[in-house]
Amino acid sequence: MSTARIIDGKAIADTIRGEIKEEVAALKAQTGRVPGLATVLVGERPDSKVYVGMKHKACLEAGIHTVDRTMPDTVPQAELLSTVQALNADPAVNGILVQLPLPDHINEEEILNAISLEKDVDGFHPINIGRLCMKGRESLFEPCTPKGCVELLDRCEIPIDGKNVVVLGRSNIVGIPVANLLLHRNATITICHSRTADIAGAVRQADIIVAAIGKPHFVKAEWIKPGATVIDVGINSIPAPERKSGQRLVGDVDTEPAKAVAGAITPVPGGVGPMTIAMLLRNTLDGFKALLLEQAMLRLQLV
């Protein structure tokens, strides 16, 4: 019954992490230096702690140096700001990741704005977002999850140019940036959200569906055009009495029946999820390489 190609995000992410590790080692042999990622974690959210922990572990494995700043969720705006500024000034740090969401009393935009553009490896600085949303401009860093979605399509050689892409969700961290990245790649883009009148009708037109709404099994197999590619960004925990933990993770797509219709589909877990961290490592390495290039050019007095 199942015909869809399963896009193994875990395997692809492992390949990319291997490539990054090799490149880091080669640069270290050449220059004696390695890329550095700083994380800023505010408060005690368990999910945020898990994500930051995973990012540190992945850096370690790739040979990337990490700096860990944690602060209580009562931290004043000014103190958080000066933490970011100190990391901007730290030459051993090439990427700064402020884990979102921040507590309500913090002005998130001001904090993201304060991150030096050259170290904005999460791609959430308003100028990087602005460039992402403009024709003919490129952001220095693309947000990691959206970039991971596009990378999956590329590594699977699924064409984007001229295709109808329907994005479900319009958040700042997934829906909107992934739509803009795919527009840059010449897809025809439709963005749906909670006010969309006929989501099923929109999905039926799509050659590629990117689901990022956070609703378990929301996208039904009957909506999917036969042969379409399904990128399932959703990560939702649902009750699973048969498991010891009592729950399991599923995506925004009703995956099992969808496999009989789609041409290719990402599983959850093991699809988009692992790509996010791989892209963060890639952005950090790219920031480091840009710095090395700049320093080399300065030495050669080319600038």
Add this chain to the structure above:
Amino acid sequence: MSTARIIDGKAIADTIRGEIKEEVAALKAQTGRVPGLATVLVGERPDSKVYVGMKHKACLEAGIHTVDRTMPDTVPQAELLSTVQALNADPAVNGILVQLPLPDHINEEEILNAISLEKDVDGFHPINIGRLCMKGRESLFEPCTPKGCVELLDRCEIPIDGKNVVVLGRSNIVGIPVANLLLHRNATITICHSRTADIAGAVRQADIIVAAIGKPHFVKAEWIKPGATVIDVGINSIPAPERKSGQRLVGDVDTEPAKAVAGAITPVPGGVGPMTIAMLLRNTLDGFKALLLEQAMLRLQLV
């Protein structure tokens, strides 16, 4: 045969300009001051000269003070930059409009970046664009032509929330910002462009069509869903031997036949065109009011 309501952009723009004129007069009576718009025109492009001239005339009529900076198309980047910086520092200037396009040797992004956010009445500063493209953020100023399109829909009480909107074109000055403004207003957005496989099919789904591609009579009546609203941004000059000038202006839509199908449609000329200038005056006035408010609060020591 013709059933569509004709959206009279000229009349609506005149109403808005009248409203602005009254508000300017009232503020002048209260404060002794008026809003100021500075234009920066580089080079000799006849169309750019015409546009800048129209903007000055409209300001004059509304009681808005203008500053006129013109420079040859050989102007060095640094000189253009310092012109913008001087206007940033000029307290009589509330809005700065750098007429695009700029000559090829000029780094446009750097110039637009240099305009103080508070005076960016064209809405093209990367941070204003970034905010426009983010959920839950608002740009200080929205680009004038896109804002004019939305204003036309609002003044005609055509609902946007939950509607299918198809935008043809993805330029930085029309297509992309109008799509983002309408997304903020909860439309379901599809963006088409020259790589779109089936534009007719996309247009058929639309409750509202915004055409901004610059191709005369491109959108055919048969593509339009009966009763849909058509906003025609295109301004194209075509041969018209029957006229003294030898040419006439038409939009991107085949307007005459479309009138038999559409529910409402903007003519060209006299549709979106006049709204662009009205929105520029509105943005300049808004910038002035924001400054007055800030100064009043400073005086009251509220900030």
